[in-house]
Amino acid sequence: LALKVLQARAEAVSARSRELVGAKVVVAAAIVRDGLLLAQRRGHPERLAGGWELPGGRVEPGEDDRAAVARECVEELGAEVVAGEQIGPDIPLRADHLLRVYRAELVAGEPRALDHPEVRWIGSDELDNLNWLAADRVVLPALHDLLDPP
Numbered sequence: 001l002a003l004k005v006l007q008a009r010a011e012a013v014s015a016r017s018r019e020l021v022g023a024k025v026v027v028a029a030a031i032v033r034d035g036l037l038l039a040q041r042r043g044h045p046e047r048l049a050g051g052w053e054l055p056g057g058r059v060e061p062g063e064d065d066r067a068a069v070a071r072e073c074v075e076e077l078g079a080e081v082v083a084g085e086q087i088g089p090d091i092p093l094r095a096d097h098l099l100r101v102y103r104a105e106l107v108a109g110e111p112r113a114l115d116h117p118e119v120r121w122i123g124s125d126e127l128d129n130l131n132w133l134a135a136d137r138v139v140l141p142a143l144h145d146l147l148d149p150p
């Protein structure tokens, strides 16, 4: 019986991995400047409106993750960034999507809310108070480390 339980678990895990391997990737940028993190309040779609997120969006077919981070920041913020290390784990989103957060350095332009209602620079003391989207909440510990290195 124990063996059957283990086999069932192994199958469930590999099914999950297959799902993630085939998953579409959404990227988001953790932009830090002067000890503050850039957060964005979503205006759309309806089910996410009012939630805070790290700016980002879907990686296009054939596009590199870091190129997608840079493109999304131009589209949503009118600013140029260079994407660096991934922060935190791959985070499953609904259906067959996953979220990857990258550290991003602002290299040109002042971020403005072009696509959503508001962007705000927040300190580590404000991190836990925002109404983050569920997926973005997963990287809060990593964001704390980024703003307040241990």
Ligand code: C5P
Pocket (backbone or CB within 6 Å): 026, 027, 028, 048, 053, 054, 055, 056, 057, 058, 093, 099, 133, 135, 136
């Ligand atoms: O921004 P965009 O709508 O292109 O992102 C696609 C989806 O990825 C969103 O609908 C949302 O569910 C998810 N997302 C997220 N956290 C982010 C960016 C996107 O959960 N920081």
